[in-house]
Amino acid sequence: MAWTRKILRVDLNNGTCTAEALNMAWAKDYLGQRGLATKYLSEEVDPKCDALGPDNKLIMTTGPLTGTMASTGGRYSVVTKSPLTGLVACSNSGGFIGAEMKNAGWDMIIFEGKSAQPVYLYVENDTAELRPADDLWGKSVWEADELLHKKHQDPLLRVACIGRAAEQGCLYSAVVNDLHRAAGRSGVGTVMASKNLKAVAIRGTKGVGNIRDPQGFMAAVNAGKQVLADNAVTGQGLPTYGTQVLMNVINGIGAMPTRNMREVQFDGASKISGEAMHEPRKSDGKPNLTTNAGCFGCTIACGRISTVDRGHFSVENKPEYWGNSGGLEYEAAWALGSDTGVDDLDAITYVNFLCNEDGMDPISFGATVAAAMELFQEGAITTEHTGGIDLSFDRADTLVKLAELTAKGEGFGKDIGLGSKRLCEKYGRPELSMTVKSQEFPAYDPRGIQGMGLAYATSNRGACHLRGYTVASEVLGIPVKTDPLATEGKAELVKAFQDATAAVDSSGLCVFTTFAWSMENIAPQVDAACDGDWSVDKMLEVGERIWNLERDFNMRAGMTADQDTLPKRLLKDAATVGPAKGRVNDLDKMLPEYYALRGWTADGQITPETRTRFRL
């Protein structure tokens, strides 16, 4: 129960849409969303396939709680093989389209093959069909969204769409839904573009029922909502300041990756922080932030809705950017700001708008710009390469220009679209790329937060904070405070976070609930909704199974354990300021313990015993 038990399979080669039954045996082992879709991917796709070829598949997937009244129960994920990392990609998004898919009666949509012509998928409850998208191709996400709403004359149609960046091959392109929420990381939008699939437009009016124990479910849901409301973080901190409140915190502890991670503190942090978004602007007296917003069903509402100052150079003659849209979240503000040295809140907000409008992961985009800036500083890139653009650090105008070029795949934007790894290789300085497994880092320097170093190195989708967010414990004291500079106990902490996150990501809930909820709050909601015994232990077991399945896919894709590492800069060049001064990330002290805890061999291979245990 809670699952609709129906999958929509879309064959882009033949243009057909077919319904099939959800594999319930797999659902009981993998729950839904991230886990279940990865199982399908793992069974149906050769991990060695070309990520941008017709043999790769793209799966849009919901969890059993997606579309229910469980707080934050609106999540969906896009699962595929990543063109950026060559490994499994699973990008999670909020907004409303996940719930709409569920309301239309589908747990999952699997896209396979490649369409000869640009198409979009239109789903209205049981009816699904591919339609020509020639008029949408070449349009931004925002333009295509408006066209689709008009075409179907339905203001409540929910749209997930790729922008021009994906069409132009930008390797970290996102699938953007509801205008400004995104399945952002690992280039899932690039895969969608490779299939000539521009958009998915869904209208669901069937509703989500099939709750195993409705009364028990509502009791668990209401108890959960109360915990979120009473918790200072989810009840006050996140709604008021959003994730951006971290800007000053992380800077304060000296773990703010700055100017391509050469430094660990950013002098301009407070100017682009969550607090700064509340400050009235000199020009019009209005703050950058207009309001907070919730995704479907979310009673936290950490989302930011903001405007750019109309007089700012980036938008001064562009009234189309004078309205409100989504932003800034911490990771984007960091990547577009600290990592490039830009402390101009309006410029960062505008560039974040562009990332949404044309479907680019702002983390990877900002980090790639930061790498380009260092290459420029080192003389590896010159104005001859850039078409005259001065790529010096700290330049807001450069950031804006590069965003506009990359969004459309023009000029030097083509190179920025390669991502940090390929860019640095192209210009002969691969060591300047701040990536793990070819994916750019997010906003926590592992020299100042040791556990995050291990989390990054072992993440199944390359550098990522959302695979094991030990920041919660090491910095924020959730659930208990640990010392960010210590390595002891971090292997266990990382594993625990990774497994729990995999389970939450498979349920349809948002991982941000875990700032207030433990698995003791989550499991009863899943259990009341779903058939089967969904105890805390079962949830954690499923999380660990998912982690091993992802690892297995990656190994079959050709990944080797020596890729479980960090860039040399983070392992060799000590931090020069702040509490972490003199420290590098001591990955070698944590990794062997981690492998052992995972039931893997000393060289990172999944042991036969572990395989048997998780029925891989």
Next chain:
Amino acid sequence: MQYLIIGAGPAGVTAAETLRRLDADATIRIIGDEPEPPYSRMAIPYLLMDNIAEQGTHLREHGNHFADLRIDVTRGRVEQVDAAGHRVRLQDGGSLSYDSLLIATGSSPVHPPIPGIDGPNVTSCWTLADARRILAGARSGSRVVLIGAGFIGSIVLEALAQRGVQLSVVEQGERMVPRMMGPEAGGMLKRWCESKGVSVYTGIGVSSIDAGGVTLADDTRLEADLVITATGVKSNVGFLEGSGVKVDQGVLIDRHFRTNVADVYAAGDVAQGLDFSTGDYAVHAIQPTATDHGHIAALNMSGQAAEYEGSLNMNVLDTLGLLSCSFGRWDGVAGGEHAELYAPDDWRYLSLQFDGDRLVGANAVGLSQHVGILRGLIQRRTPLGEWKERLMRDPTRLMEAYLATTQVI
């Protein structure tokens, strides 16, 4: 005070109830010429669909509703109004006096001069008696020809199709519902009906009807067990001849529902009342207008000088599951702008007509949610300001425009 109301339809019943609220002591009498308790013609299609029993068409649920309100409902037919004598003469020879008279006699189907239209296999669909004839004659598999695909015809069409008959529809106009919607929307309705197995002939008349069926002007032969006509209605004004009450298409009234004769008022289908959109006087034979008329006429009859703002012409149709609606000047006004979206493959159409920055009319097919705001925007004459341009660019943002211009947001 003696109030007499001729006609037991929605206008008459609403007027009677309103009068009772305003005046506890008055004598209130409704006189109707059909044998059933007051009922709603709007409900007949649902009777034909077997959704409801006859009782479900009754205007008031409780059998003693009128008795409780001390409203006397009498069966009878008025032959003549003696305005000077403040009396009406009945067909059965009796007469009734009044202090204040409301003419709410409604309208009746028009029968075009087609040979054979008076045949025993031909019926209109207007009264409960008609409905019983159709229920008896239109069984699953019966061949039925429906003449007329205007608003009423289209509602009847829905009911007939639900009965599982083999249905053909003939409409003399160029499209279905020609007085309710433009060519795109009307054409869409026709294609929709055809896709559901109904044969639709537009732009052609019927030349004759006989016991075996219908022959069209181009000699196309449509075999039929039953022929139903829905070729328009006209106000029931015949009995007013010689009364001095002025009649045009319907009874001429002013903004207080007064006729030219003292103490005689008119409301509903029989009245040629103020049209909100045009400022002219016209017969709007629709249910909401009838009840509005009845309500405000009663206010005036009781001495309150309530000035009518006019009725908005509007209709909503469900044609075999395809919803459509029409409001006000759906065909536009001179010098006004027009926003339109047409998606024939998706069975959707939306058309907004503006006069300056005010909405004056609309047509929609496939719109099912918050439809009433179209009435709200038109009838409130809401200045749309910047939302006019936004609607010109994207008419689907109607609800936002409505909220932004009428609510505190």
Next chain:
Amino acid sequence: MRIRLELYASLMGYLPAGSDRHASTCDLPDGSTAHVLLDRYGVPRDKAHLVLRNGVFLHQEQRDAQPLADGDVIAVWPPVAGG
């Protein structure tokens, strides 16, 4: 000794009027602890979730026991999180 206090997020309201964005400096007697400093500004102890001394987290007991030093920067947040 001179101490710099930085208050963030919803605690900013405890800064004296005219403070520069997040920070205020004050002189405290030698040996003063973080809690003494917070009391000076009227910051409720239960709202001071993250207390960093020169970027290093102070546990509850340290806030009472650990004497501050001249030039220290104490930065304080209510319960917050992000991601």
Next chain:
Amino acid sequence: MQRALHIDPKKCTGCLQCEMACSYEKDGVFNPSKSRIKVFTFHHEGRFAPYTCTQCAEAWCQKACPVEAIQIDAATGAKVIVDARCVGCKVCTIACPFGTVNYNSVTGKVIKCDLCGGDPACASACPTAAITYVDADWTGIDKMRAYAEQSLAGTA
């Protein structure tokens, strides 16, 4: 004293908990498309507006109904659809100038807010108190309602 739904759009985050609570209360499933209360998003303005029936005194829907299928709940004053009588003619959906009566094609009846008999599920579910159920005169809703009705009434 009768109570009314009071809506404060400034507090709304657009989470749709109210829509789910409504559909769950009425239909036993989470289905925003069948909710009697709808949240509208003003993306450009960065605002959210929950919207539902104000239970107006001279109810347009009630007057237009040809079969007396809209009746008044004596306890709450709500205008309530009587499913057993509703024939699905949709006249009320075009008569209500506020657009708060909608047709449900699944049931073939119309639906509208009925205040849940005095304990509105939307208000209970709202996490930010953007929707509350309060004494009618406290909300000023009567004034708003009167204004709305006056400007729309058939008489000048």
